[in-house]
Amino acid sequence: MADRRRSGARRGGRGRRPTQRWGRVEAAMTRALGPFPLTPLGLVVLVASALAFFGYGLEKIDLVLLVIGAAGLGVGAMGLLATCLAALLSWLHHRRRSRGFAQKSSSAALNVECGYPVPTGFCLPRLRWLPFVDIRWRWLEPEAEVRVIAKRGELRESVIASRRGQVAAVTRELEVGDIFGLTQIRLRLREQRKVRFVPSVGKLERVDVIRGMAGGDDISHPEGPQDGELYDLRHYNPGDPIRFVLWKVFARTRQLVVRSPERALSPVRQTCAYLVAGAGDEPAAGAARLAVERGALGSEWVLGADGNGEDATRKDQAVDLLARSASVDHGAGGRGLGEFLTRRSLGGAGRAVVFVPGRPGPWLDAVIEQCGAAGRGGGRIEFVVGTDGIEPPKPRRWYQRLAVREPAAQIPPGATAPVTTVEVGEVVRALSSVGRVIVVDRAAGRVYGGGHLSALAQAQRAA
Structure with a gap:
């Protein structure tokens, strides 16, 4: 798969050369x-x-x-x-x-x-x-x-x-x-x-990023398990005892939730955040800037982004880093995430927040592959999908459906066009397999999660 990506990147590079060459010719003629x-x-x-x-x-x-x-x-x-x-x-x-x-x-x-x-x-x-x-x-x-x-x-x-x-x-x-x-x-x-x-924050006023939790020191006995009463809640996983399912919650929300033993926990003091560059990544960059400036990442945080070898730990450094990430080729988006997670030692007590575009692209496979390896190490990964509006896809006429392949829409690098429910549903469905996902709408100033994301994923499957 990596070879196919590299070959595709080379083909994309050849496709851009005539445009760049014509741009140089036009500049010379203008002078x-x-x-x-x-x-x-x-x-x-x-x-x-x-x-x-x-x-x-x-x-x-x-x-x-x-x-x-x-x-x-x-x-x-x-x-x-x-x-x-x-x-x-x-x-x-x-x-x-x-x-x-x-x-x-x-x-x-x-x-x-x-x-x-x-x-x-x-x-x-x-x-x-x-x-x-x-x-x-x-x-x-x-x-x-x-x-x-x-x-x-x-x-x-x-x-x-x-x-x-x-x-x-x-x-x-x-x-x-x-x-x-x-x-x-x-x-x-x-x-x-x-x-x-x-990047602009639009109408977003806050990005609620829940602070991660790590193992603490409040244990009843040194030789006993780090478990307590069945107070914590989580989604049902295959193999969980059916007697722990909360049927009242299922009847109200249609989601299987089970009780799990509480653990001795303490907040994670440092949060690792990363911005993935890609087509339509301006809303994600605005959400990352808002999270940094409003303190949503906690008191201690570190921010990385595509196209930057160093990380930011101050607000002024973070804004510079977000601005420089715009120069990354969209075909290489998300390739630096794995190195960032390794550099910041995302382990069992670690946590990362990844800001991604709302439109699928080459970055999606790279992010899933690298986040899957980090998730197997026990780290917790959360995704913030940035959009500038979500709208249903335009209906296709009967003669358009006869086409063998629908031409891909050409999105300018700085476009702020809204994404369709099918596009953001594909992103949500893919990222949900490796972490927790929320969607932010910069144009409307809203944050979506839970049932909204399930509806988006179902819309993508139906398409």
């Missing part, structure tokens, strides 16, 4: 043709206006074409002059601003919470005294939605990020042109500035 001030429409209009003015207006004394050609050449010349001047002034303003930020680099760091507009402090002159000029820009690296607000003679920037991450520089593409679309100059502006996109 080469960006300063060229005429658009294809502007080039056609200027050539046609010149032909009408000189070829027909002056030579053949066609007054109508003479006026049309002169108007076209005049508008094109004014737009060309205004565009070149606006591009030059904007570039000079950015250059002066970049030098100022370089002198106070300590205050230039930018922290952005995904999903919310955050002003960055970047601005350009509005240039209202130049006619027909339109100035706009976008972020090339990292990816973020840019909103430009005109205020007090300036164009001020706010960004909305959809994907967590951390970069050391920002690359913008500035577009300066006229309102008629005849001229346009595209410049790339690079700013050395540390930017960190942290």
Whole structure:
């Protein structure tokens, strides 16, 4: 199975190379043709206006074409002059601003919470005294939605990020042109500035993660068993005495629960948490951030994530670690979980909380395999499945059902689309075999467990 995964990863790598190669070609063409001030429409209009003015207006004394050609050449010349001047002034303003930020680099760091507009402090002159000029820009690296607000003679920037991450520089593409679309100059502006996109917690107010328990010291006799009265409750397992089943609970909840002897217990002081990267992992990252900041993991905890060789034990370290995990290839999600559990010595008294995406992917098999080995060692593993809404699958028409294979949906890395009941049901059913599972809905701010998860698993089986 591991060989098939590696071969699939290699095939996926080959599939991405043409896209990456085309991206490099497009970037090279942008740098080469960006300063060229005429658009294809502007080039056609200027050539046609010149032909009408000189070829027909002056030579053949066609007054109508003479006026049309002169108007076209005049508008094109004014737009060309205004565009070149606006591009030059904007570039000079950015250059002066970049030098100022370089002198106070300590205050230039930018922290952005995904999903919310955050002003960055970047601005350009509005240039209202130049006619027909339109100035706009976008972020090339990292990816973020840019909103430009005109205020007090300036164009001020706010960004909305959809994907967590951390970069050391920002690359913008500035577009300066006229309102008629005849001229346009595209410049790339690079700013050395540390930017960190942290995952959003959405409407989640708390993530209830129950603290684990380990063997304690309160034993009645050193040679006696660590058992007491039949006070503890747990789910029925094959082989349990039928006389310990609580039939009243079964009649009310339709779940077999048995009584088990209580044990001398004490809370586990340290909790190990881990974030698995994959398609649609932003809700899981937001739940992990909320658990760290609200103290749901206890007083002593350690956090790991895919793509990071070191672990975090402080809140600031944890946020950096969550941001860096966005750079992990989705095909390699969950591969570092086994090493993390080994490094943190998850044993009989240990406990781990694993935050996973709500959409199945290559990470699911890797997590089940590595958590199964940790569970056989006696460790307790709990899973927090993050979603941005759960909706029923769209019904397929009769001619769609005749297809041999349904095409897989293309989900962008930072997409926050809701998952279907079939998708999250598959995740819940698979993870329930190796640990306890809860589902959190970041969009609605709700936590699901118990009967809700059983219904999701049944929906996945029915599909």
